[in-house]
Amino acid sequence: GAVVSQHPSRVICKSGTSVKIECRSLDFQATTMFWYRQFPKQSLMLMATSNEGSKATYEQGVEKDKFLINHASLTLSTLTVTSAHPEDSSFYICSARWGLEPQHFGDGTRLSIL
């Protein structure tokens, strides 16, 4: 089956640090990748959609200058949380798909900002 690898699985860092999360499709080419986040006891919320070689499309309320998304190849997308603050602490999870196939999810990244 299709495998999506997300790294790191856990990050703890100080306020003001920038954090990069990688999402890789290991055995297929991902024309589209999605980034979601989940606050405690809340549902997963779509943050942005990125198509390879194009700028990401952000959902309403998500700051594009704070959450930088790069999808430079068909197998890799990165999410960089710039100048992270405690309110950015959350569970971030990516998914990837080829064409109109179903999305395949990574295992997520637990981000804790002190």
Add this chain to the structure above:
Amino acid sequence: KQEVTQIPAALSVPEGENLVLNCSFTDSAIYNLQWFRQDPGKGLTSLLLIQSSQREQTSGRLNASLDKSSGRSTLYIAASQPGDSATYLCAVSLYSGGGADGLTFGKGTHLIIQP
């Protein structure tokens, strides 16, 4: 804006019981609907995917139905086992010109199966 609601929010039952988890969505113009399982601190495991043209899907002890016109789906779990304990998420995608949109998730049903 699409909203997905799952009922109940939590459920605790003895092993062996048959269960029904409910999901409703406000915009019936969906592309597909998926049921996922999420274990604590983990990512998502896709259980079943139902295309908008389908009425149900089955995998082992799991059966999911879809009534698009009424905006409802149910996940039926037969002969529940302690290993089924997890949070079950329902998610729908709408269709846009470029393909299926990102998923809109419900808050999930936290299921505990007592041995």
